[in-house]
Amino acid sequence: MDIRAGVVETATSPWGQTVPIHIAFYLIWVAAIGGLAFLMVHAIYVQFIAKKQAHVESASPELAAKVPEKVARHSLAARLFHWIMALAMFALLITAFLPKVGYQFPWVTYHWIAGLVLTASIIFHIIHASFWMDFWSIWPDKIDIEDAKRRWLRATGKAAPAPRKFAKYPMENKMYHLTIVLAGLAVILTGVFMMKRVRTPFFTRNPYLFGDMTWGLMYVLHGLAGVGLIALIMVHIYFALRPEKFVITKSMVFGTIPREHYLEHHDPERWAATK
Amino acid sequence: MAIVRDIMPAFELFQPATVDDALRLADKYGKDAWVMAGGLDTFDWLKDRIKRPKVVIDLSQVAELRGVREVSGGLEIGAMTTLTEVVRHPVVREKFSILSTGAEAAASPQIRNQGTIGGNVSQDARCWYYRGGWKCYRAGGNICFADTPTAINREHAILNADRCVAVNPSDSAPALIALEAQMVIRNTHGERVVNAEDYFIGPSIDITRMTVLKPGDLLTAIRIPATWAGAQFYFEKVRDRQVWDFPLMNVASAMVVTGGNIERIRIVVNAAAAHPLRLTAVEDAVRGKPRNAATGEMGGKIAIAGAEPLRYNGYKIPLMRNLVKRAISGVEEAQWT
Numbered sequence: 001m002d003i004r005a006g007v008v009e010t011a012t013s014p015w016g017q018t019v020p021i022h023i024a025f026y027l028i029w030v031a032a033i034g035g036l037a038f039l040m041v042h043a044i045y046v047q048f049i050a051k052k053q054a055h056v057e058s059a060s061p062e063l064a065a066k067v068p069e070k071v072a073r074h075s076l077a078a079r080l081f082h083w084i085m086a087l088a089m090f091a092l093l094i095t096a097f098l099p100k101v102g103y104q105f106p107w108v109t110y111h112w113i114a115g116l117v118l119t120a121s122i123i124f125h126i127i128h129a130s131f132w133m134d135f136w137s138i139w140p141d142k143i144d145i146e147d148a149k150r151r152w153l154r155a156t157g158k159a160a161p162a163p164r165k166f167a168k169y170p171m172e173n174k175m176y177h178l179t180i181v182l183a184g185l186a187v188i189l190t191g192v193f194m195m196k197r198v199r200t201p202f203f204t205r206n207p208y209l210f211g212d213m214t215w216g217l218m219y220v221l222h223g224l225a226g227v228g229l230i231a232l233i234m235v236h237i238y239f240a241l242r243p244e245k246f247v248i249t250k251s252m253v254f255g256t257i258p259r260e261h262y263l264e265h266h267d268p269e270r271w272a273a274t275k
Numbered sequence: 276m277a278i279v280r281d282i283m284p285a286f287e288l289f290q291p292a293t294v295d296d297a298l299r300l301a302d303k304y305g306k307d308a309w310v311m312a313g314g315l316d317t318f319d320w321l322k323d324r325i326k327r328p329k330v331v332i333d334l335s336q337v338a339e340l341r342g343v344r345e346v347s348g349g350l351e352i353g354a355m356t357t358l359t360e361v362v363r364h365p366v367v368r369e370k371f372s373i374l375s376t377g378a379e380a381a382a383s384p385q386i387r388n389q390g391t392i393g394g395n396v397s398q399d400a401r402c403w404y405y406r407g408g409w410k411c412y413r414a415g416g417n418i419c420f421a422d423t424p425t426a427i428n429r430e431h432a433i434l435n436a437d438r439c440v441a442v443n444p445s446d447s448a449p450a451l452i453a454l455e456a457q458m459v460i461r462n463t464h465g466e467r468v469v470n471a472e473d474y475f476i477g478p479s480i481d482i483t484r485m486t487v488l489k490p491g492d493l494l495t496a497i498r499i500p501a502t503w504a505g506a507q508f509y510f511e512k513v514r515d516r517q518v519w520d521f522p523l524m525n526v527a528s529a530m531v532v533t534g535g536n537i538e539r540i541r542i543v544v545n546a547a548a549a550h551p552l553r554l555t556a557v558e559d560a561v562r563g564k565p566r567n568a569a570t571g572e573m574g575g576k577i578a579i580a581g582a583e584p585l586r587y588n589g590y591k592i593p594l595m596r597n598l599v600k601r602a603i604s605g606v607e608e609a610q611w612t
Contacts, residue, residue, distance in 0.1 A: 100480070199437075215417065
């Protein structure tokens with residue numbers, strides 16, 4: 001069975017080629033149901049199966065005494081970026097998918113405007129993260145991988161040393177960021193090129209910039225990344241609302257986490273606390 | 276691309292005798308069903324094998340969809356009433372002559388004998404790339420073949436294009452909008468009534484449809500209120516062949532003039548965009564002004580604000596300006612410029 005036939009719609013080009021034109025739109029529901037299923041499975045796991053995490057103690061009493069009452073986690077610039085990006089992402093998902101599930105409105109202009117806001121915010125974030133933030137803090141390192149292995153072994157009942165506390169971001173956060181970077185860059189890069197196919201004040205419209213096959217693949221990649229973002233954002237919101245993670249969510253509003261949370265979950269050797 | 280054949284492809288044919296039966300069939304078969312009125316749009320699609328419905332619901336046997344009835348000073352026209360019946364109806368000619376003029380401008384006498392008012396307002400776009408079977412935006416694809424640097428697009432849109440640049444080709448639609456007509460739509464869940472100007476939708480709302488009708492919906496009647504009965508009307512259609520052609524553009528206006536001043540006006544053009552365009556900015560600008568050449572000139576200029584020509588349809592901009600000018604001030608007053 002050709003799996004492409006199920007997830008991609010094709011058409012015959014004027015040259016007689018069979019070319020992809022976009023994803024099959026039932027994938028919207030696949031992503032939404034998949035995201036929902038993950039949330040339910042995770043919630044059941046945490047509630048009934050998961051054991052309390054044990055960590056290697058890392059903070060000496062002297063070091064712990066130096067930790068301020070509120071530990072800075074997100075700068076104002078980082079928080080503003082996050083919420084602007086979130087608004088743009090919601091606008092993009094709403095304008096992209098509501099018309100496909102039956103709520104009709106003039107969506108194209110709103111979609112590309114939101115796309116430009118997202119693009120600008122991502123460019124800002126790349127520059128900000130590269131020069132003003134600890135760039136590598138969000139990328140998985142060797143310790144993360146070792147500790148992930150330890151957690152897996154312990155969760156499956158095998159003997160393994162206790163994992164260390166996290167640096168600034170837990171491994172799940174880092175993996176989520178990596179995934180959303182891939183999906184986000186895919187929609188942005190393909191979306192900017194797709195703007196050449198519609199009327200905007202920025203480009204002279206030219207649907208012949210690429211061949212039919214290249215355009216088709218671009219639409220498919222845009223669609224796959226787009227529906228992927230439905231599930232990813234559902235997961236993101238779910239974790240943001242979970243009680244044990246809510247302190248992190250609040251830090252995305254107020255910028256800090258409490259001292260106790262920091263000492264319980266983070267390793268001062270890997271992430272130095274500042275006010 | 277189009278494979279033109281003289282024989283019909285196979286499909287299951289239903290010929291219901293009542294609206295309820297037609298609605299049940301439309302509901303049962305949904306997207307697989309094609310609702311056929313006079314058949315003049317339908318047969319091209321089917322013979323060319325571009326549209327391949329499993330089921331055709333032929334409304335020709337539904338008597339309750341035919342005829343013109345007088346209601347509260349206005350009219351209710353069954354959707355299956357032929358264009359010829361509309362054109363010849365004495366009340367239409369006496370009170371709402373803009374509709375008889377518009378309907379009479381459609382196609383040829385033979386086609387008007389068979390074609391229906393419901394079919395005329397609900398017909399699909401006449402873009403030949405789309406009609407040729409290419410998988411364009413309107414056909415569910417991701418390109419408009421008519422809006423490329425090399426496309427042949429003489430008949431296409433100058434206003435409100437959104438990816439697709441096809442136009443609405445109906446001659447009766449602008450007259451109905453000018454008359455504040457209402458479209459009665461039924462499905463198995465009930466009846467809804469929409470204003471004629473809201474019946475037509477552009478590609479920004481749904482690029483694959485010309486009207487609000489969805490699978491399962493049936494346009495059953497068109498109601499014309501008494502509001503504009505006996506007003507001053509103007510309808511003009513410009514086409515390549517005078518005997519039988521779709522409009523390059525048409526204009527319809529209904530106007531009440533008191534003491535030489537325009538008291539009330541509705542003005543609509545078609546074939547300028549994917550849906551008939553009611554020119555509310557023009558209406559607002561000319562209301563209260565004297566009906567003369569200067570007012571017409573002003574209205575014409577306002578009408579074309581924001582027009583964007585394609586490669587071969589730049590002529591439509593002065594055409595629209597002049598048609599609107601004539602529709603406001605009359606042929607005698609307006610100089611074609």
